[in-house]
Amino acid sequence: MLPKQVLISLMVAAGVVSASDVHQLKEDSFDDFIAKNPLVLAEFYAPWCGHCKALAPEYETAATELKAKGISLVKVDCTEESGLCQKHGVEGYPTLKVFKGTTDNPSAYSGQRKADAIVSYMVKQSLPAVSVLTKDTLEEFKTADQVVVVAYFKADDKKSNETFAAVAEPLRDNYLFGATSDPALAEAAGVTAPGVVVYRKFDEPVVVYDGAFEADAITAFAKTSAVPLIGEVGPETYSGYMSAGLPLAYIFVEGADDKAKYSDGLKELAKKHKGKINFATIDAVAFGAHAQNLNLEQKWPAFAIQETVKNTKFPFDQTKELTIESITSFVEDFAAGKIEPSIKSEPKPEKQEGPVHVVVAHNYNEIVLDEEKDVLVEFYAHWCGHCKALAPKYEELGKLYFDNPEFAKKVVIAKVDATLNDVPDEIQGFPTIKLFPAGKKSTPIDYQGGRTVEDFVKFIKENGSHHVDASVEKKDEPAASAETLGEAAPAATDAAEETASKSAEKKESSTSTEAAAETHDEL
Structure with missing residues (x-):
């Protein structure tokens, strides 16, 4: 019997397997392709990346469906086009970005990595925040996605139009929004203008909003209606x-x-x-x-x-x-507020030893929320291979501040095993790293840069309240390597980035905890 790959190659050559609808781009073709296509989803990947391999068939399926809608999907091999990937700030694989006719200011893809989710997300990107609907387009629009929000108001009602636009803009990646000023359509929908109706493909298919036409109230209604009973x-x-x-x-x-x-x-x-x-x-x-x-x-x-x-x-x-x-x-x-939350915590260390402070649930507030210090926290899992690979560099980083008395008064490098300790934030990837600046503990900053000591030092200097500069002489390190990038997610939407590696490492995963990781791995 012929090996599978040989068989597939023969089938492609014979025309049995259709050619890919995903465009493979290189540095000399990327900018030109983006300029000629109004909407493009680009995947920056590495051939060795397990998550990229898992995404591939979903990406192919989505590309075929979106091709008919004039939306292109492309991919770039970062092991061959490192300069192009560095130019676009690729720090993990796969990284997906949305381009709209220009290579300037692409937006990060924040949807799920299944074919139907990719299609839904990109279709929303192709439309205005609010689509203008008529009697010829309304019926088709109402079933265009799982959740569709339609406003009915009078043609001269500028205030309601602006209010609805304010609702739609921040939620445009989540739901489809449309509006019509045709009074006959409002009457057919049983709505008195201004009014809002949510059309959905589950539970009751039509839900009519009966509150005041105010942005916050309509936003809450849309979010609530979008969730099944x-x-x-x-x-x-x-x-x-x-x-x-x-x-x-x-x-x-x-x-x-x-x-x-x-x-x-x-x-x-x-x-x-x-x-x-x-x-x-x-x-x-x-x-x-x-x-x-x-x-x-x-x-x-x-x-x-x-x-x-x-x-x-x-x-x-x-x-x-x-x-x-x-x-x-x-x-x-x-x-009724009669139940106390369950708190999972490792024992509180009797004293801190070493340059990286050990955080558990019972000392989290004491260390992380210390208003006098900038605190960089690694949320890790003891079984996570990428966390283990990061550990030596993280220790080295800790020493830069711990060994300097002046720095130690202002900056703390800390870590917490988020699978063994309850933490206030929902952690959706391992390792997840956050900076809690002094005096600004309610607004931590997600770290999404490279995994070198120099990168961390620069991040703390630029984002910490004390702006401590612990710079050391920078060593030459390969860009976008498996060691520095692993297969970790560069963004929160990639909550399942290391999830697939659970099968390879322990069967390792990456999400809010080991358990949530498995959930995300199937996502």
Whole structure:
């Protein structure tokens, strides 16, 4: 039998396999291609990158579908085109960026890495924030995506038009927005202008807004309507639930029967708390490890509520029977503020030893939120290979400040195992590194640069409140190497960047915890 790759090559040569719709670009063709195409999604990758390999078939499928819409997908091999990749600030693989007719100021792709998600995201990018609708385009537009928000107002109502535009602009990557001033269409929709209707492909397909025509209220309505009454946590939905700003009630189930039992039984409870608590099932077979992130044991069925903003966890007592009635009682107590959060923490170190401070849940506020110091924190996982590779450089970085008494008064280099300690932030990649500047602890700054000591020093100097300069002589290091970049995500949207490596390393993953990583790996 012929080897698989040989067979595929023969099939391509024979025309059995169609040519790729993804354009392979090089430095001498990239700028020209971007200039000639109004909307392009570019993938900067490395052939050895496991996440790039996982993305490839999804990217191909999306390219074929988007080709008919005049949207191009391209890719650049950074091992061959290092100059081009450096020019565009590539610091991890894969990096995806959206270009709109120019190479200036591309935007980071912030969608999921499945074909349908890529298509949905890029279609939204091709449209204005608010599409003008007519009787000929409205019906097709209402079913163009999972969630579509349509405003109906009078042609001379400039204020409502501006209000709706203010709602649509920051949410344009999430939902499709359209508007019409045709009074006949408003009447057919049962809406008194100005009004808003959300059309969706789940639960009740049409939801009419009945509040005041104000931006904040309409935004809240759109976000609430975009979430199913009882949805499902999975690859395509996890980040949406995390960014919704509402507590998320997880129902861990095994199989379709359990899922139906709890989904049907909890509908009334979910309706009662709609807009205040999101409810979702999660496949315990595929994503059971995520239970650890919620301070649950892997015993099913199971239930927990996560405050996504504060990242606090409220697990249901697993020594008690989980029933519709017991869940209802638990949720009502949670809503009434009668339940204390569960806090997972390693023992607090008796004293700090070494240049990198060890943070656990019980000393997090004491160290990280010290208003007098700039604190750089690495959120890591003990099983994470990329975290282990970073450790020597991170220790070296710590020594620059720890060994200098003046620097030590102003800067702390710290680390916390986010799989063994509850931390306030929802961590979506390992390692995740954040700077908490002195006097500005409520607005930490995500680190997204290279993984050299010099890069970290520069970041602390430029972004810390004390602007401490611990510069050392820079050594020549290869750009965009596997060692410095690993396969880690350069942005928060790549929460699953190291997730795929869980299979290779332990089977290693990268997300808010080891458990959440597995969830994201399938995303």
